[in-house]
Amino acid sequence: MDVRDKLAILADAAKYDASCASSGAKSTRAGSQIGSTEGMGICHSYTPDGRCISLLKILLTNYCIYDCQYCVNRVSSDTPRARFTVEEVVSLTMEFYKRNYVEGLFLSSGIIQNSDYTMEQLIAVAKTLRTDQHYGGYIHLKTIPNASQSLIEEAGKWADRLSVNIELPTEGDLYKLAPEKKKPQIVSAMHGIREKIDETKHEQASGFKPPSFAPAGQSTQMIVGATETPDLEVLKTASELYTGQKLRRVYYSAYSPIPHADARLPGQSPPLIREHRLYQADWLMRFYGFSANEIVAEKDHNLSLEIDPKLAWALANRHFFPVDVNRASQEELLRIPGIGVRNVQRIVSLRRHRPLRTADLRKLRVAWNRAKVFVLTADHNPGVADLDKLNLGKQVAPKSRQLMLFDAASSALTGEV
Amino acid sequence: MTFFLHVETFTQWRQEARALLVRGVAPSEVHFSSGADQPSLFDAAAPEMPAKSNEVAPTVPSAFLEMAKHVACHRDANRWELLYRTLWRLTHGQRHLLEMSTDEDVFALNQMKKAVTRDVHKMKAFVRFRKVVASSDLQDTQTQPEALTNYIAWHRPDHRIVSLAAPFFARRFKAMNWTILTPDESVSWDQLELKYGPGVPVSEAPDADSLEDLWKTYYASIFNPARVKVAMMKREMPVRHWATLPETDLIPDLLQQASTRVSEMIAKNEGFAETAAHYMPTDGSLDSLRSAARHCRACDLHQCATQMVFGEGTPSARIVIVGEQPGDREDIEGRPFVGPAGQLLDEALQTLRIDRNEVYITNVVKHFKFTERGKQRLHKKPNSREIFACRPWLEAEIAAIRPDTILCLGATPASALFGRDFRVTQRRGEVIATDWCPRTIATWHPAAILRMPNPDRRAQKHQQFIADLALTLDQ
Ligand code: SF4
Numbered sequence: 001m002d003v004r005d006k007l008a009i010l011a012d013a014a015k016y017d018a019s020c021a022s023s024g025a026k027s028t029r030a031g032s033q034i035g036s037t038e039g040m041g042i043c044h045s046y047t048p049d050g051r052c053i054s055l056l057k058i059l060l061t062n063y064c065i066y067d068c069q070y071c072v073n074r075v076s077s078d079t080p081r082a083r084f085t086v087e088e089v090v091s092l093t094m095e096f097y098k099r100n101y102v103e104g105l106f107l108s109s110g111i112i113q114n115s116d117y118t119m120e121q122l123i124a125v126a127k128t129l130r131t132d133q134h135y136g137g138y139i140h141l142k143t144i145p146n147a148s149q150s151l152i153e154e155a156g157k158w159a160d161r162l163s164v165n166i167e168l169p170t171e172g173d174l175y176k177l178a179p180e181k182k183k184p185q186i187v188s189a190m191h192g193i194r195e196k197i198d199e200t201k202h203e204q205a206s207g208f209k210p211p212s213f214a215p216a217g218q219s220t221q222m223i224v225g226a227t228e229t230p231d232l233e234v235l236k237t238a239s240e241l242y243t244g245q246k247l248r249r250v251y252y253s254a255y256s257p258i259p260h261a262d263a264r265l266p267g268q269s270p271p272l273i274r275e276h277r278l279y280q281a282d283w284l285m286r287f288y289g290f291s292a293n294e295i296v297a298e299k300d301h302n303l304s305l306e307i308d309p310k311l312a313w314a315l316a317n318r319h320f321f322p323v324d325v326n327r328a329s330q331e332e333l334l335r336i337p338g339i340g341v342r343n344v345q346r347i348v349s350l351r352r353h354r355p356l357r358t359a360d361l362r363k364l365r366v367a368w369n370r371a372k373v374f375v376l377t378a379d380h381n382p383g384v385a386d387l388d389k390l391n392l393g394k395q396v397a398p399k400s401r402q403l404m405l406f407d408a409a410s411s412a413l414t415g416e417v
Numbered sequence: 418m419t420f421f422l423h424v425e426t427f428t429q430w431r432q433e434a435r436a437l438l439v440r441g442v443a444p445s446e447v448h449f450s451s452g453a454d455q456p457s458l459f460d461a462a463a464p465e466m467p468a469k470s471n472e473v474a475p476t477v478p479s480a481f482l483e484m485a486k487h488v489a490c491h492r493d494a495n496r497w498e499l500l501y502r503t504l505w506r507l508t509h510g511q512r513h514l515l516e517m518s519t520d521e522d523v524f525a526l527n528q529m530k531k532a533v534t535r536d537v538h539k540m541k542a543f544v545r546f547r548k549v550v551a552s553s554d555l556q557d558t559q560t561q562p563e564a565l566t567n568y569i570a571w572h573r574p575d576h577r578i579v580s581l582a583a584p585f586f587a588r589r590f591k592a593m594n595w596t597i598l599t600p601d602e603s604v605s606w607d608q609l610e611l612k613y614g615p616g617v618p619v620s621e622a623p624d625a626d627s628l629e630d631l632w633k634t635y636y637a638s639i640f641n642p643a644r645v646k647v648a649m650m651k652r653e654m655p656v657r658h659w660a661t662l663p664e665t666d667l668i669p670d671l672l673q674q675a676s677t678r679v680s681e682m683i684a685k686n687e688g689f690a691e692t693a694a695h696y697m698p699t700d701g702s703l704d705s706l707r708s709a710a711r712h713c714r715a716c717d718l719h720q721c722a723t724q725m726v727f728g729e730g731t732p733s734a735r736i737v738i739v740g741e742q743p744g745d746r747e748d749i750e751g752r753p754f755v756g757p758a759g760q761l762l763d764e765a766l767q768t769l770r771i772d773r774n775e776v777y778i779t780n781v782v783k784h785f786k787f788t789e790r791g792k793q794r795l796h797k798k799p800n801s802r803e804i805f806a807c808r809p810w811l812e813a814e815i816a817a818i819r820p821d822t823i824l825c826l827g828a829t830p831a832s833a834l835f836g837r838d839f840r841v842t843q844r845r846g847e848v849i850a851t852d853w854c855p856r857t858i859a860t861w862h863p864a865a866i867l868r869m870p871n872p873d874r875r876a877q878k879h880q881q882f883i884a885d886l887a888l889t890l891d892q
Pocket of ligand 1: 692693710713714715716717718719725782783784803806807808
């Protein structure tokens with residue numbers, strides 16, 4: 001099988017992993033000849049599904065001894081198999097990089113022989129790139145859950161980011177669909193990474209120069225919609241991972257049908273808008289000070305598909321409004337639907353000089369239609385009567401569904417609301 | 418009195434602006450032009466600048482310089498005047514002007530800066546280098562091929578941003594010779610310094626790179642047809658850049674095939690019918706399991722085997738012994754462990770005075786798998802798919818018996834019960850709690866002992882086997 005055939009199989013097998021962003025490594029490694037990392041990631045192309053291509057995202061091999069039902073590479077699947085050599089991955093990465101097609105490598109693998117052996121192969125790729133090729137670009141290695149701590153430490157030396165996929169939101173989901181994966185094992189792998197990151201930072205702070213360890217932190221992916229588990233559980237798991245394991249990002253991947261799927265899985269994808277809502281909710285937890293319980297107010301513990309979670313919260317907490325943009329604290333401003341983090345900062349610096357009027361907010365491009373009933377400005381008072389209206393939700397919700405879906409597309413990147 | 422000034426670059430503008438500011442020239446008195454704008458007729462009769470005042474130019478916030486550097490690259494003809502007016506206001510009583518994001522001038526500047534920043538970002542993203550190897554007549558083997566190699570790209574930015582973006586490429590592609598051509602300007606890097614030059618038409622750019630095929634293969638394979646979102650793609654990857662992106666050729670075909678590919682994916686659903694769970698009787702007793710298993714078609718093994726070989730022993734057994742799969746003799750007789758391996762097991766049980774009738778003996782896979790070599794049927798290891806399909810029978814047997822101890826013979830049952838990462842070579846003889854039984858132990862498969870060529874090693878393994886079997890006795 002030539003490299004091209006392998007690439008077709010092993011890129012296809014990797015496409016279900018959403019965690020592909022390349023941001024987070026602040027500075028390029030010393031001694032690099034080709035390749036740099038400078039904070040913000042760059043999308044070098046987009047696929048017709050609107051997703052960013054910033055990395056060469058492939059599996060080292062899609063042979064796997066595990067049998068996770070949502071995964072096309074599981075042992076009991078009849079998918080065509082291939083395996084790259086370490087040299088092949090190194091050369092593909094370098095050649096693609098030099099043409100500016102990508103800005104890094106995302107390398108994952110099916111588990112072959114055993115976890116440690118597989119991890120060693122992944123490490124060999126990253127190490128060869130760094131030492132033989134003097135490559136300074138981004139490397140994201142997927143960590144194999146049962147691999148030993150010493151291998152994880154070695155991986156972090158060469159990689160910018162490490163990730164262990166949590167896969168499914170709850171222990172029960174894992175039990176059902178990925179019998180060989182155990183949540184405690186996954187979380188302990190994350191914990192191992194977290195401790196090493198903390199240790200490295202600590203040494204840096206005390207003036208030592210420890211070898212770098214996963215400078216872009218760690219992330220994870222959760223498949224959503226493969227089981228009945230509601231959004232509240234999804235967000236609680238995410239929130240535990242953000243605080244407990246200090247993850248940089250949790251990626252949500254709407255379960256999409258895979259070839260050779262098990263019949264326990266839905267044949268249809270869940271609506272992509274659900275993924276979008278989860279990214280929005282996640283964003284609210286990370287940057288707006290919301291907690292999972294606050295965001296999911298619906299009885300069935302799912303986010304509303306019709307309106308965004310911030311607006312949903314506002315409608316359920318009308319007593320909190322109207323918020324006076326000229327007086328409210330930053331935390332309060334952040335809770336106003338239609339006003340984002342950047343605009344909150346702008347409002348705070350503007351009002352130091354003069355009181356804000358409605359025209360100012362419009363100029364800042366806040367989503368006025370959504371915000372207007374929730375804010376008080378120098379020349380605008382929505383009046384409590386407005387806020388009590390029963391059909392308020394309808395009035396402030398975006399008019400067309402088409403628009404909403406368009407919006408949904410960009411959320412995989414940010415989720416900003 | 419009006420001053421007409423011609424500036425091209427940020428540095429020129431900065432010099433002129435500083436001089437004007439020092440002399441107290443108000444924004445309404447200056448007119449800037451650049452590029453194609455003809456120097457004004459009035460230039461010839463340019464009035465004398467007012468005498469320099471004694472003041473030095475006031476300092477301005479660094480945020481303004483940063484902003485001006487970007488705005489200077491914008492194509493808007495009014496940018497220089499707008500910048501000067503803002504500079505004037507900043508130094509004449511409105512020190513915090515930049516914080517007033519809703520001010521007309523500040524707003525306009527921010528918009529320009531945003532457009533330029535976005536354009537720079539797009540350049541970083543969408544420049545595609547093509548590798549060009551200089552043909553050298555000198556067959557000098559000492560010459561490094563990379564030294565003769567140039568990477569050339571042609572790109573059409575919206576604004577005049579080459580100088581803003583070039584340092585990024587120099588950092589990223591430090592050990593490469595590269596050139597970026599645009600209609601207005603060009604820039605080259607020779608691994609030492611950046612050299613700027615005039616604009617170049619697209620016709621002078623190299624037209625292909627052999628690697629593009631591989632890149633297109635990647636692009637087509639990484640696309641998930643279950644999630645088509647064309648508007649999003651076009652917004653982030655503006656169509657005006659498509660001409661220089663090789664992969665965009667594929668987009669129409671990919672989109673056309675997307676819906677068929679998704680339905681094919683769903684049609685290939687293999688279904689839960691592929692495991693023995695589908696044939697499970699509602700009554701979980703050993704007898705009803707045994708008769709139900711006769712009809713199992715969950716994998717292909719039933720087709721060639723003579724019969725299904727189910728577990729054997731008393732339902733009240735305290736010990737369950739699990740092997741891999743029936744062999745040739747077992748397949749013919751319909752009972753587990755009756756061949757040579759079974760004999761070795763029987764002897765071991767006798768040595769420890771364990772009555773075979775008091776244990777339950779079974780296999781992970783219930784049908785014999787073999788290849789035919791002449792008249793012989795050679796045992797063939799079941800694959801993971803078959804093990805997965807058959808496992809529900811084993812789980813049901815264990816659930817019916819609820820033994821105190823399970824002994825796994827060899828790697829197949831061990832990985833079925835402990836997980837696939839389990840190594841018998843490293844962990845045999847350990848008593849481990851599993852989801853199925855508080856005391857689960859792994860040991861060698863008797864067939865493996867029989868196959869050992871070295872008599873010493875065989876004796877050692879046999880010893881270990883008996884010792885592990887003995888562990889099932891202490892409870
Ligand atoms: S080997 Fe097991 S799963 Fe396959 S047909 Fe026989 S009993 Fe069923």
